[in-house]
Amino acid sequence: MGRCCRCNGRLLCMCLLPCMMTGHLLVYILVSIFVTISYAPPKITVHYVAPGVSVNSSAMASHPLGPFWNLRLEDSALWNRLQHAWDRQHNPILRGNTTGKMSKTKERRLSQIEEGCLSDCMSHKCSVPRMDDLNSLPEQIRAFIKSMHCREYPLLINQPGMCRSNNSNLRSMDSPMLLMAIKSQVGNFENRQAIRETWGRSGVVKGESKIKSGLVRTVFLLGRQDSSTGPHPDLKNLLELENQKYGDILQWDFRDSFFNLTLKDLLFWNWLEQHCPTALFVFKGDDDVLVRTDVLVDYLHKQLEEHNLWRAYTNETDINLFVGDVINNAMPNRDPSTKYYIPESFYKGVYPPYAGGGGVVYSVSLALRLKKVSERVRLFPIDDVYLGMCLHRLGLSPAHHPGFLTFDLPHTERGNPCAYGPVLLVHRRTPKEMLTLWKQLQNVPGQC
Secondary structure, three states: OHHHHHHHHHHHHHHHHHHHHHHHHHHHHHHHHHHHHHOOOOOOOOOOOOOOOEOOOOOOOOOOOOOOOOOOOOOOOHHHHHHHHHHHHHOHHHHOOOOOOOOHHHHHHHHHHHHOOOOOHHHOOOOOOOOOOHHHOOHHHHHHHHHOOOOOOOEEEOOOOOOOOOOHHHHHHOOOOEEEEEEOOOOOHHHHHHHHHOOOOOEEEEOOOOOOEEEEEEEEEEEEOOHHHOOOOOOHHHHHHHHHHHOOEEEEEEEOOHHHHHHHHHHHHHHHHHHOOOOOEEEEEEOOEEEOHHHHHHHHHHHHHHHHHHHHHHOOOOOOOEEEOEEOOEOOEOOOOOOOEOOOOOOOOOOOOEEOOOEEEEEHHHHHHHHHHHOOOOOOOOHHHHHHHHHHHOOOOOEEOOOEEOOOOOHHHOOOHHHHOOOOEEEOOOHHHHHHHHHHHOOHHHHO
16 A cells, blocks of 8 residues: 555656646746846936927927938938938948949049039039929028039138248247137128127137136138128128238138038138148137137147047047037928928938037047048038038037037026126127127126
8 A cells, every 4th residue: 555655656746747847937938028028228328418409399309219320211302312322322332342443523423413413513503303392492492402512612712821820939839729710701890800809819818717728710701792682782892901901711702691601611621621730629600609718728628638638548649529509309490481491302300419509619630530521421501410410420429518508598697797607608699799798708707
């Protein structure tokens, strides 16, 4: 009887063993599924989120929903179509394994055939195919589309010696620490003069701390008067007299319109590479802003110190600085009544991160890289967005600085000099306001 019980126990164990193994396997599977479902990727710390035109209704712009450069062709939008063609042309994998290098002349001709543009850029006679609603668009966007393949214009007024000094005592300071490149128009003499007398004065500028200083040079970027906006008095002779006195005008032979501001960036980069490549930093801005140049000089010295510390570990010689008031995940303005209007037939998608309104600061080493990469990015009507596009192509993003007040201080604080303590840039100021505020700011440390 005892022997029979021992046999039955062994049999029971053998029967239960597969059930127990199956149970354990089931528990393992359930735990694995639960862990997979409940896993969340680590959160990335957001250092800043700037206000802007966002795809959602919140007050702050969210992160981009996807990559800006998309291989999927937006075949109904002209800019996307042309950029897609360039992406394929400059991608050796998509283009195919071709032997030998294509000449620049042949490459340019192929690009023009692709666009349907074979005319002389200066004649402004260019037709763009496959855009049925071209005639229904506002004049400024039509004019841009017809000449968006043009990137080279004659320089009417040049300053080749801007970054050289004839004073033997300043040989070590020939190269500016900061080059102010101000976008202006022929008729804005009052704005330029106010800048010369305040924050844009050329020479050695002491930082706010009075400990460090830097050589600052200022140039004004101009095009040709836009006669299409109405009759204007001929200011050519006055501009020549202004240039003779101050020697700080750069003028190119293209129509100076809002949608041609992007040209000023491209043409300025060409000039910078040729005449002032040894400068360290560039401020690029409008002629209706006020910059606290002394505070900016201190900020740039700090950036140089940090770069030199990192350089000891990374051997990185170039400074990839690009700072301003950053706008993330902005959408094109689709309101035809605004000057920022971008029709859907021209561009589709979300803008890349960009520094908007008034002014930005970037290193000259980065400016020369932007010049190079811009050769593979189609011109875009809004200059701030175009800079963001070029940065994105370099794998970089603009850095946000709260001192760039492109949307100005609260109205109640604008007349209080003490409120400008941490400010680097404020937008907008009339020439009279600029002169008044600048005088007040010189005594801020003692008052506050």
